[in-house]
Amino acid sequence: MANSRQFATVSQLELFKYQALGNDYLILDLPGPLDELVAVLPELCDRHRGLGSDGLLAFDPHAMSVRIFNPDRSEAQKSGNGLRIIAAHAVLDHGAGDAFELATADRSNAVRVLERNGAEVVTELDIGRPSFRAADLPADFPGEPEHVDLDTPAGRVQAVLVSVGNPHCVVFDQAVTRERCLELGPHLEVHPAFPERTNVQLCEVVDRARVRAEIWERGAGYTLASGTSASAVAAACMRRNLVESHVTVQMPGGDLRLHREANGNLVQAGPARRVYRALIELSDFDASATRAE
The missing domain is CATH 3.10.310.10 (Diaminopimelate Epimerase; Chain A, domain 1)
Structure with missing residues (x-):
């Protein structure tokens, strides 16, 4: 080639x-x-x-x-x-x-x-395989990565922190809208808890097979879709037992299908x-x- x-x-x-x-x-x-x-x-x-x-x-x-x-x-x-x-x-x-x-x-x-x-x-x-270890993100905060409260100038959020090869802050308790993502994303990206900054997702579980998400990417800003963000959202929802092992993450740019293998790895399928x-x-x-x- x-x-x-x-x-x-x-x-x-x-x-x-x-x-x-x-x-x-x-x-x-x-x-x-x-x-x-x-x-x-x-x-x-x-x-x-x-x-x-x-x-x-x-x-x-x-x-x-x-x-x-x-x-x-x-x-x-x-x-x-x-x-x-x-x-x-x-x-x-x-x-x-x-x-x-x-x-x-x-x-x-x-x-x-x-x-x-x-x-x-x-x-x-x-x-x-996703990691929920603070050292793998990296992240610096008191408590467990699976249940984190973070204060920002745009308000307090409840989140799950996960690494899928890069760091993600998956927020569960906010309106899943572009406007709210634009408000929270810039603050969470550079939050002191993340020494290397982080990617941010606002997510809402539709049912046990579907999740909606809005995305703010580290270094890029608001993004219509992201494969690693979708993976982080799926991993966080599976960790909380909110979805099954096969799930579709719905983003403004389109849907991405993901499933968890027996070895714990996440696999995504989609077009380019x-x-x-x-x-x-x-x-x-x-x-x-x-x-x-």
């Missing part, structure tokens, strides 16, 4: 854009000018001044590995939608087969292709679609720009 494309200059490079449930990412195939591209990410990801994106996926097709960057230039530990996007990219643009592994910073992630339909690929992704490929001039973007709120 070697990448034979060559860049015309250091400034000019090819990018792909993919989306999964409305969560969209730009993809850079390595080798490529990664440091230079990360420097201009705030403007490049801006939906008014740039291409518009929830982040960047840097994919090494030889190692089958991926690094994930937020619009604020910070590097993310994991993205479920991002991994399914890279899986689709590996299939559509690099000739990957129906089963393979994708490496992230924390682990190797098993991928199985379920459907191929033009520019869309549906995959099943093993996200790993190629939107376009583009050739850009890197010099057109400003490295001094900051993330637009």
Whole structure:
């Protein structure tokens, strides 16, 4: 699956854009000018001044590995939608087969292709076993991660803290609306309990097979959908015995199906679609720009 494309200059490079449930990412195939591209990410990801994106996926097709960057230039530990996007990219643009592994910073992630339909690929992704240990998030607070009260300028919340390779704060006692997520998300992301910041979800159990969620992502802000957030919501609800071992998480961008394996690992299944490929001039973007709120 070697990448034979060559860049015309250091400034000019090819990018792909993919989306999964409305969560969209730009993809850079390595080798490529990664440091230079990360420097201009705030403007490049801006939906008014740039291409518009929830982040960047840097994919090494030889190692089958991926690094994930937020619009604020910070590097993310994991993205479920991002991994399914890279899986689709590996299939559509690099000739990957129906089963393979994708490496992230924390682990190797098993991928199985379920459907191929033009520019869309549906995959099943093993996200790993959730952890409710404070040290794994990390988090610093009195009490147990499964029952946490957190005070913010926008009010007190009751939450479950869980890691699925990255940290999540799953809130159960708030209105599951975009407006409330925009109020609470910025405060919870940088709450003193989370020395490395956190992702935030507001969730509501519809029944034992369905959960609704609104999402605020660390380093990216309000997001229509997130694979790791959906996994965290499912894990928290299963931990509290609010849902069965097969559950659908409903997000503004779409639904994601998840189930828990006998070994405790969570597996998610959902689509990812190629939107376009583009050739850009890197010099057109400003490295001094900051993330637009």
